[in-house]
Amino acid sequence: MKNKKFNYSSLKELRSDLNGIDFELPLSGNTEVLKNQLKTERNIIPNRIAIHPMEGADANDDGTPSELTKRRYKRFAAGGAGLIWLEAIAVDKGGRANSSQLFLNKANLAKFKELITLIKKESDCNPYTVAQLTHSGRFGENKLIAARDKKLDSVSISENDFQIITDAELEQLQLDYLNAAKLAKEAGFEAVDIKSCHRYLLSGLLAAKNRDGKYGGSYENRTRFLKETVKKVKANVDIDIAVRLNIYDAIAGGWAADEDGKPELKESARLIRELEELGVQLINITASTPYLKPHVNRPYDNGGYQPPEPPQIGVKRLLSLTKFTKDNLENALVVGTGFSWLRQFGANAAAGMIEEGWTDLAGFGRQGFAYPDFARDIFEKGEMDKSKVCISCSKCAELKANKKKAGCVIRDQELYLPIYRELQQERQEKEIVYSVEE
């Protein structure tokens, strides 16, 4: 199959193309199953549609949600999804990706409480909310890295501007996670996510084969920080625990990847089972890192580079990895990834996969930006409106990568098109400067 953009007007056409790449994706014409609720140890998730964490890079300097941040969550809540997985929230100041990232601390707890109250008020289904706790590691302000990595070093640190985080600093950081989990509970979140993906710090530790000491080298050591943190939160905070996990890095020799960067999933299977035993209630799967291989992380029709594979293959990979995760767990709930590129048929894939036991919930990222009330349409009309869907153009990702406020440039134009134009203008000006310097 050549690179093939989305061009399907029926489930039949889509099914036939996917069969052509040897992918029998269950696509159901009946979306009723998406209305079913689920239970965790402490809470109810009112339906099977999840909004993935989507950073808008629009927090106030003090880490609190701005009016724009609140607008995003108001729209998600009013849209009817049963689970809202809030975007990355830093647990310590230096671990912020930039000064527009959310940062939860004692001094600003009240603002997070207000955000959760707002979400609950705007929704008519009492959505389950997850706080994605993060330290951005090599992509953070402090440039603290788990270990050197040739490929990632080139896109994240400069030779004299980074530090390998010490074991003692990691032990201190666990207390920051614990503290943030306590604050998240106070703010009203139903769960905390010990974020371990996209090669931010914890995901970097999973791949730190060349790190010395108790957090590097062997499987036991590389997974120690995540497991210890989960145990600490479990022992001290009465809140559900979730993990957004890179099921593989797609980087040669990285976490759960072979020397060609292909999935080698023995360690991931072991880790998710261990996390389940430790009491993790939800696993949200993802892969790779947007800084190196965004086509693996979010299959697209248009983006920064022409991917080496058609987006259909990327969707097949993510949805198959979702099934792999579900097949390896007994009780923990799985939030699947890979639905947005399928446009309106994402609803049919979500329903089919749940009916066939491939996943428990279907997570939508870009679709939430583009069409925040897609869940409501699915519940009320049985389908999504194709004139409102995400077209996988990658412009929201471009905004975020350039540290601009991020949202849907296509379907939320009034707000985000001017920001995108500003970015284009800046790029043009840079080109002019470079050509004058030449």
Ligand SMILES: Cc1cc2nc3c(=O)[nH]c(=O)nc-3n(C[C@H](O)[C@H](O)[C@H](O)COP(=O)(O)O)c2cc1C
């Ligand atoms: C602008 C933007 C911001 C994102 N922010 C986060 C984030 O804060 N945390 C996270 O785990 N993933 C983040 N992601 C990744 C998405 O959650 C999701 O995994 C990805 O977009 C693929 O899902 P989709 O095909 O439904 O969009 C972000 C993606 C984009 C495009």
Ligand code: SF4
């Ligand atoms: S800008 Fe909008 S249409 Fe384009 S990928 Fe992002 S959410 Fe989808």
